[in-house]
Amino acid sequence: MKIPTIPTVESGLTRQSGAQPMNARLSGDALAAPGQALAQMGQTVTAVGLNWLDKELTMRRASEVAAAKKHLSRKAEEAAFALSAIPDAKKANNAFQLLMKQELQLLNAGGVDGISFSDRVAKRTFGTEASTIIGNQGLQLRKGARQLMAAEAVSSTLRDADDTA
Helix, strand or coil, rough: CCCCCCCCCEEEEEEEECCCHHHHHHHHHHHHHHHHHHHHHHHHHHHHHHHHHCCCCCHHHHHHHHHHHHHHHHHHHHHHHHHHCCCEEEEHHHHHHHHHHHHHHHHHHEEEECCCCCCHHHHHHHHHHHHHHHHHHHHHHHHHHHHHHHHHHHHHHHHHHHHCC
């Protein structure tokens, strides 16, 4: 029995030789799979990184705002104590507001105890907190000044009554 042979590809292939033309093609999905896997990994890494960044920014802002609030609260209490001897509520409040305005300017410029804000969000958050701190401390100062004013008025009235008696 004779074994069919294929001398060259150019001569043509016959079914008797057992040879078939090769139609094999690479699958596009098979070629794209490594790229898709890398893209998916990149998306996962990006999502994890952005999540971490969000938490990091939140913690950094909270830390900066807390340090600034602590400093401003201390300065507001010191200023209110220093101005508590003024019996006129309006004058005491004006002096207090001037001192607090100067302190806020220093804080926003980053010139106090190494306190600085990393972005506008932290500054804006601190601004709302600062107005609350200053407003509450100013209210206490005005309340004390009015009480001092009333006490002086009563004292003056009693002194005048003692002098006439």
